[in-house]
Amino acid sequence: MSSAYMDNNATTRVDPRVLETILPYFSEYYGNPSSMHSFGGDVGKRLEEARASVQALLGVEHDSEIIFTSCGTESDNTAILSALAIQPSRREIITSVVEHPAILSLCDHLERHEGYKVHYIPVDRLGRISMEAYAAALSEQVAIVSMMYANNETGTIFPVETMARMAKEKGALFHTDAVQAVGKIVLNMQESAIDMLSLSGHKLHAPKGIGALYVRRGTRYRPMLRGGHQERGRRAGTENTTGIIALGLAADMALEHMEYENTVVRALRDRLEAGILAQVPYAFANGDPEHRLPNTSSISFEYIEGEAILMLLSRVGIAASSGSACTSGSLEPSHVLRAMDIPYTAAHGTIRFSLSRETTEAEVDWVIAQTPPIVEQLRRLSPYWGANGPILTDNAFAPVYA
């Protein structure tokens, strides 16, 4: 049976070259890079090479601006907590309503338990940030602005450079969660106004459990983890040597494939989206068509529910994800779709297809062939769907409680 992995925004496969490279660092060169003996082999040197590779991918001026962490979430938390710690007199934070929980949960905590005022900037129907609301929220009271580079569910890209420059005018620090953007968008931090940037290894074919935080030289910083001297005392804890070496190689490969991502992968994504929408009525793509990651397609199928779609897709070997409530155990569709005001008829039936450089044309065609009949099958089961399409409008189905 054919199969298709279309869930690369959730995580990617570790590139076989990356895996092969790191295996000896589990079995032979397992020494601690801080030790004086030689069981560490050349591991200390390899860590610095990896740092240089990440430096190149981000277009960073100094390699000491890269701090290795355990994941994107740790990078996000470290950045915000550091910014607050160094500016005790500034008691406000600005973020967006569509951030990853790594940011939103922390902001919610800081608001409720630490007395910070948090401005949540809304988005429009296409997921575009309201620049008016952002400008209005900025002030000398703001310690840090944290805005995602690109949204994980819809792929919508925020104008973070412009926003960072606006923050600078008010003396606020600017952090971006670029977990979905790194490796898909050309970055040049040397020319940027962004102060801090988070990335995660497993979104670009490195293993899970490795991330990095870029901190611009000259930005005051307070570590979240204290202990050892590792990462120049900015992130204590024995280095995840295999993870760091893997991330370095993955960064090299991401840089090599940057053009491929933006041409071939983008064309495959467009083909997938157009192929499905041409066959399925009452379906539409979400996000900002002008500014969108090249690999992401979020499609809403009206009058059916996402988890049911995913189960049927999974049965024909297709891996995707949904913004639906039922996959997460909550009762509401994802906060991103709700923030975009996607109608309830569609939000519950939204599926995210996310491609990578490993995605093939055959996989895309398999998804195009399999998806329409699955949607049709579920609509036949739905009380909101009649022989001639939706029957919601004429009140034919109005349950006891709503």
Place this chain on the structure above:
Amino acid sequence: MWDYTDKVKDYFFNPKNTGVLEDANAVGEVGSISCGDALRLMLKVDPDTDVILDARFQTFGCGSAIASSSALTELIKGKTLDEALKITNQDIAEFLGGLPPEKMHCSVMGAEALHAAIANYRGEDWADDHEEGALVCKCFAIDSALIEKVARENHLSTVEEITFYTKAGGGCQSCHEQIEDILAAVNGSAPLPVVAAKPAAKAAPAPMTMVQKIQKISAVIDEMRPQFQMDGGNIELVDVDGDTVMVAMSGSCMNCQSSGITISGIQERLMLTLGRPVRVVPASMPQAVGA
């Protein structure tokens, strides 16, 4: 992905009794598109014998919602309406070999649609007793509404007490922060209501009288009492309100780490004896004089 049983998967992938039942004379509709699941249950009832001759469904919802709907139709076909009314959401879940705690609401939706359809056939009004609240404790499927209610009625102020009273937070403990937030909201704000609101009466007639029911519950508790006394404690029936059974535990039982498990043990025994779902809630005894 959820850890669905093979039977859930089978009833989702190959659902039985789907589509419109043209000559249905009993229709129950529950849920809504904004809630993420909705079910229309259609029955053909023999007017002379009250036997359900045919049942079909249409469902908007996740895999377990569709499987639960289909399971329901299989369970009720051939039964009389009175027999069908005895089917609970637990029966639907059991038929499917169990559902993940987060998905139990799918079986509840099935039971509600059945009650609505039968009320529709009998020309009665059906009022749902749907308790909407965010799921807090995923290990024991306890929602915020229940935690809030129990906290208010029993003047609870710590997570530990909530765990003793409801089981919430007694598993992986990852919801403790959420429970603390609920407690803060309950204890910091609204004054306690003087009179607790009585839940609306069920449309379906109960198969046994209240007196019979209380006698049966008392018997079960009497039967289990020696176990409590062996551990240096005791248990008393305080009140019965619909399907909620309030018990008071005293002595070492009260502080016992496993009282949550004890409560669920009593609950299981009661459900077996009564043949219907009940919820056992710890309550305090009316103050004893001179204690």
